[in-house]
Amino acid sequence: MVVNDNAGNLMPRGVLKLIASKARSYQVHPLSVGASLLAMVVNDNAGPLTPRGVLKLIASRLAPVRCMSFLEQQPMIGISFTQKTLAARKRIALVAHDHCKVFLLDWAERQKDKLARHELVATGTTGLLLQQRLDLPVESMISGPLGGDQQLGARIAEQRVDMLVFFWDPFEPQPHDPDIKALLRVAAVWNIPVACNECSADYLLSSPLMDQAHEHRIPDYATYLQNRA
Helix, strand or coil, X not given: CHHHHHHHHCCHHHHHHHHHHHHCCCCCCCCCCCHHHHHHHHHHHCCCCCHHHHHHHHHHCCCCCCCCCXXXXXXXXXXXXXXXXXXXXXXXXXXXXXXXXXXXXXHHHHCHHHHCCCEEEECHHHHHHHHHHHCCCCEEXXXXXXXXXXXXXXXXXXXXXXXXXXECCCCCCCXXXXXHHHHXXXXXXXXXXXXXXXXXXXXXXXXXXXXCCEEEEEECHHHHHHHHC
């Protein structure tokens, strides 16, 4: 706007000088404008042009800009991935906070026929209640606040758990909250399906992938270790 308002009163070189003086107060992103190319074209042609012609030339010669995709700008640093086959018979971890145990038990009883086709593992109290309610074998860790969540997290990292059903309580603070966050994080790291309530658990169990072998992406630990050596 400043350049246009004053261009009629300026000689061609004066227009360029005014543009340069106004541009100094702005920070130009390295990917936004090809400044050197633009300046070269304008300087080479500024002599024979009128002030308005200079501005028209600038507008017509905007430098091409290369836009980087989000994936190019934000790589997952230091991590490569590989494919792993999940077996048709899954190893399902079942966890529920105290106020959510009744919901998990009711859900598990309703889905008993589907759960019976897979291996079940749970934290201490939840595992005991599930065995009593379902009359199915359930491997029990110790209680969550005593380290059971960490035990399940270790199983996930060892690729010994294929799915996590975790009915966590959004209304009640937990004394072992860091363990809970660590469990959810390691589940995301190893790309296993996670259900956090009855509705999402129903969706997972109704998936056609639930009872068939399929490929999924996991961190390539061998390459990761080699790169750190």
